[in-house]
Amino acid sequence: xxxxxxxxxxxxxxxxxxIISGKYKFKTLDMKELAKHVMEDxxxxxxxxxxxxxxVVAGRNFGCGSSREQAPLALLNAGVGAVLAQSFAxxxxxxxxxxxxxxxxxxxSLIESGDELVVDLEKGLLQNLTxxxxxxxxxxxxxxxxxxxxxxxxxxxxxxxxxxL
Amino acid sequence: MGKTIAxxxxxxxxxxxxxxxxxxxxxxDFRMGQDGxxxxxxxxxxxxxxxxxxxxxxxxxVIDHSAPSPLEGVSAxxxxxxxxxxxxxxILYDIGEGVCHQLLPEKGHVGPGSLVIGAxxxxxxxxALNAFATGVGSTDLAAxxxxxxxxxxxPETIKFVCHGTLPAGVYSKDLILFLISQVTADGATYxxxxxxxxxxxxxxxxxxxxxxxxxxxxxxxVGLMEADDKVMEWVCAHSNNKxxxxxxxxxxxxxxxxxYDVSQLDPYVAKPHRVDNGVPVGEVAGTPIQQAVLGTCTNxxxxxLTIAARILKGRKIHPDVRFIVAxxxxxxxxxxxETGVLKTLVEAGAAVVTPGCGPCVGTHNGVPSDxxxxxxxxxxxxxxxxxxxxxxxxxASPATVAASAVKGEITDPREFI
Ligand code: SF4
Numbered sequence: 001x002x003x004x005x006x007x008x009x010x011x012x013x014x015x016x017x018x019i020i021s022g023k024y025k026f027k028t029l030d031m032k033e034l035a036k037h038v039m040e041d042x043x044x045x046x047x048x049x050x051x052x053x054x055x056v057v058a059g060r061n062f063g064c065g066s067s068r069e070q071a072p073l074a075l076l077n078a079g080v081g082a083v084l085a086q087s088f089a090x091x092x093x094x095x096x097x098x099x100x101x102x103x104x105x106x107x108x109s110l111i112e113s114g115d116e117l118v119v120d121l122e123k124g125l126l127q128n129l130t131x132x133x134x135x136x137x138x139x140x141x142x143x144x145x146x147x148x149x150x151x152x153x154x155x156x157x158x159x160x161x162x163x164x165l
Numbered sequence: 166m167g168k169t170i171a172x173x174x175x176x177x178x179x180x181x182x183x184x185x186x187x188x189x190x191x192x193x194d195f196r197m198g199q200d201g202x203x204x205x206x207x208x209x210x211x212x213x214x215x216x217x218x219x220x221x222x223x224x225x226x227v228i229d230h231s232a233p234s235p236l237e238g239v240s241a242x243x244x245x246x247x248x249x250x251x252x253x254x255x256i257l258y259d260i261g262e263g264v265c266h267q268l269l270p271e272k273g274h275v276g277p278g279s280l281v282i283g284a285x286x287x288x289x290x291x292x293a294l295n296a297f298a299t300g301v302g303s304t305d306l307a308a309x310x311x312x313x314x315x316x317x318x319x320p321e322t323i324k325f326v327c328h329g330t331l332p333a334g335v336y337s338k339d340l341i342l343f344l345i346s347q348v349t350a351d352g353a354t355y356x357x358x359x360x361x362x363x364x365x366x367x368x369x370x371x372x373x374x375x376x377x378x379x380x381x382x383x384x385x386x387v388g389l390m391e392a393d394d395k396v397m398e399w400v401c402a403h404s405n406n407k408x409x410x411x412x413x414x415x416x417x418x419x420x421x422x423x424x425y426d427v428s429q430l431d432p433y434v435a436k437p438h439r440v441d442n443g444v445p446v447g448e449v450a451g452t453p454i455q456q457a458v459l460g461t462c463t464n465x466x467x468x469x470l471t472i473a474a475r476i477l478k479g480r481k482i483h484p485d486v487r488f489i490v491a492x493x494x495x496x497x498x499x500x501x502x503e504t505g506v507l508k509t510l511v512e513a514g515a516a517v518v519t520p521g522c523g524p525c526v527g528t529h530n531g532v533p534s535d536x537x538x539x540x541x542x543x544x545x546x547x548x549x550x551x552x553x554x555x556x557x558x559x560x561a562s563p564a565t566v567a568a569s570a571v572k573g574e575i576t577d578p579r580e581f582i
Contacts, residue, residue: 013350013439015547022526023552026201026231027238029208041549061351064384065547066526067286069205069302090355090386091286095302143188143316153304157213162312163190 001121003081003102005053009113010042014058015065016092018042025070034070035077052079055119057111059085063092072096082119084108084126097144100152105138167414169322170389171357174297174411178280185321185418193309194279196224199265200231201526202284202303204242207249209307218253219313225256227268229521231528232260239528263494263520266290266378266462271494273404277392278411282309287462287544289385292358292377293370294400295392295410300381320357320386321420322413323348327364329428334579336472337372338464338542338562340364341379342433346443348423354384356420359413361391364427370399371468378463379544382440432578434540435560438548446565446577454559455537457482457570459515460491460523464542464563467500473567474506476581477513483573489531490515491523513571527552540569 018041020034028034039046039056056062056075062085063071072095075083082102086109096103104119106126111117115130119137126135140148143165150156156164168176172184179189198206203226218224226246234240243260250257258268266287269275277295281288284306291298301315309315325344331337345352358380365373373390380388390396392410400408431445459465459473470492482488490510492498498520501507511517516531518524524531525543533539533556546558561569564578571581 017545017547017550021549021552021554022201022230022528023532023549026242026528027236029204029242041554061354061384064350065286065545066201067284067288067300067302068201069284069304073205087351087354089351089384091300091302094305098302098304141188141318143318153308154209154212157215157308157311161214163308163314163316165188165190165316 003053003119005055005081005117006051007055007057007111007113007115007117008046008050009111010056010058012059013061013064014042016063016068016071017065019063019071020068020074025068031073031077034074038074038078047078050078050080053081054079055117056080056083057108058083059108060087062088064089067091069095069099072099072101076101097148098153100148102148106135110135166418167416169357169413169417169419170295170359170411171297171320171322171387174278174280175317175319177278183319185319187319188316189319190314190316191280193282193313193315194223195269195274195281196306196309197265197269197283197288198226198306199285200228200243200246202306203246205303206284206306207245209304210310213307213311215307215311218255218310221254224310225258225274226250227258227265228260229264230526232519232521235529261495261519264462264465264522267465267493267497270294271403271496273406276400276404276406276408277396278409282306282315286381287378289380289388290374290378290462292380292388293373293390294396295390297387299386320355322357322359323353324359324361324419324422326422326424327360327362327427328424329364329426330367331364331427331430334564334582335430335432336562336564337368337375339430339433340427341376342435342443342560343430345379345383345441348383350382350439350441351384356385358383358385358388360388365390366393369468370395371466374466375463382544432562432565434565434575435546437546437557437559440545440560446575449559449575450577452538452575454486454540454569454574456487456489456531456533456539457566458489458524458531458539458541458543459563459566460493461525461543462493463544465491465493465497467497469542469563470501470506470510473563474509476564476567476578477571478509480513480571482514482570485573486570487531488515488570489524490517492520494520524551526550540566540575542566
């Protein structure tokens with residue numbers, strides 16, 4: 001799976017309230033509507049700026065906070081192709097894989113907003129085309145790779161009817 | 166080799182001899198979703214071609230986050246939950262019943278040695294009852310509703326040993342805010358936290374819930390405690406189910422063991438906008454506040470309301486402060502009425518709202534205005550958490566919140582005891 005897009009950088013501890021505020025998520029199951037407000041407490045223009053396939057790039061502990069699956073879904077529906085971070089909070093990490101949003105653990109310190117990136121999940125490599133640098137990425141645990149490659153946990157269950165890991 | 170509590174419970178429930186970092190598929194004893202996560206779980210259930218809920222008597226939906234509904238959109242989602250739970254014979258706790266994390270223990274659904282998942286991050290609360298209880302997302306919940314199972318990576322364990330005796334006016338909330346400030350917001354990510362030591366053993370079960378509740382605020386998957394006599398007594402009073410307590414072996418392997426002497430601990434306050442931003446109350450004393458919140462799954466129990474009432478007895482809250490009280494459940498509400506605690510709070514000036522999450526997550530019931538300071542007994546103070554990203558939230562114990570409500574500024578509760 002090769003992904004290509006521009007970087008949008010954020011800091012450490014981006015929590016799920018920042019990704020999609022509770023004041024929106026309780027109202028609707030319309031993810032396109034939620035996508036309009038994604039990341040708005042950190043960058044009010046993000047939803048307008050982001051292009052399909054672009055990357056959210058962050059520091060440590062991305063997605064900490066609540067268990068809301070609206071967080072990865074809002075990112076997906078805003079067009080985000082993957083989230084790259086130095087580490088992820090546990091529930092967000094699971095939710096992202098379950099819903100089919102690629103999450104990549106790597107050293108993000110060499111990436112700046114606007115950088116053109118290419119990520120190869122199978123080869124485990126990230127290229128920063130703008131900076132001319134290659135950055136290794138931490139492979140996903142096999143269980144998660146299996147769920148992601150089935151297209152998420154719903155697709156996995158449609159296929160097998162239960163866990164088949 | 167010996168095992169931690171987490172390794173033992175996941176071994177028991179998966180039938181595998183599991184140790185840290187193993188992947189297991191385990192049988193889940195109880196499954197829960199709330200109104201912010203269940204509607205999506207229902208969608209995921211449908212997307213999985215789910216036909217019926219496996220063992221629906223051990224699955225509950227709780228309508229607590231926006232309850233009663235403040236908006237048409239929310240009403241539609243609540244209606245969806247009611248319909249789904251009825252069709253599937255699941256348990257439904259509707260508006261006014263209380264916060265999910267109060268209800269699951271109170272109604273006897275969880276106990277020592279059990280494996281519980283909830284589509285809410287503070288599901289770790291039941292670790293105080295020696296249950297491996299962890300938060301998941303909606304799709305994981307849907308998978309567990311269909312199959313009764315869930316996959317887990319067995320976590321490593323970080324052990325917190327709290328020695329000494331908490332001083333008067335210092336509570337379990339202060340202790341956990343202190344511990345989080347020490348290890349930071351991601352200090353225990355992916356790990357199980359085990360809390361032990363005389364300072365923990367001395368706490369009531371109600372006070373212990375506060376500590377396990379906030380394990381997620383250090384990134385932990387579960388916040389486990391041993392099942393001592395107090396726990397067994399509490400569980401017997403709330404449940405007819407049989408539970409098997411699980412203790413860690415003396416030779417179990419830990420990722421880290423952290424020891425603290427808490428005898429000199431001050432009341433702690435987490436400053437905006439991070440839970441790990443905890444400082445002794447003296448450092449923020451005098452900060453003016455406009456709203457005080459007593460409640461939530463962290464500190465909305467009878468003991469919490471009673472502690473606040475003791476400070477507020479015969480006093481009035483400051484005229485510049487709005488004081489919002491959300492009892493954690495209907496049962497807490499009733500008991501607080503019986504004991505006179507509620508009367509004291511209302512006489513002091515409290516606005517009591519429906520048992521449930523209250524204003525904790527900004528859905529209703531007290532959204533602060535721009536530039537306002539809120540002091541709350543909740544577990545999160547993220548920017549925008551209470552639906553206004555220009556407000557400032559300080560987290561503290563019920564005693565500190567009550568004392569601050571009286572003085573209109575952040576106050577050391579020891580001035581009142
Ligand atoms: S009280 Fe607050 S933290 Fe607890 S479940 Fe409700 S919204 Fe979440």
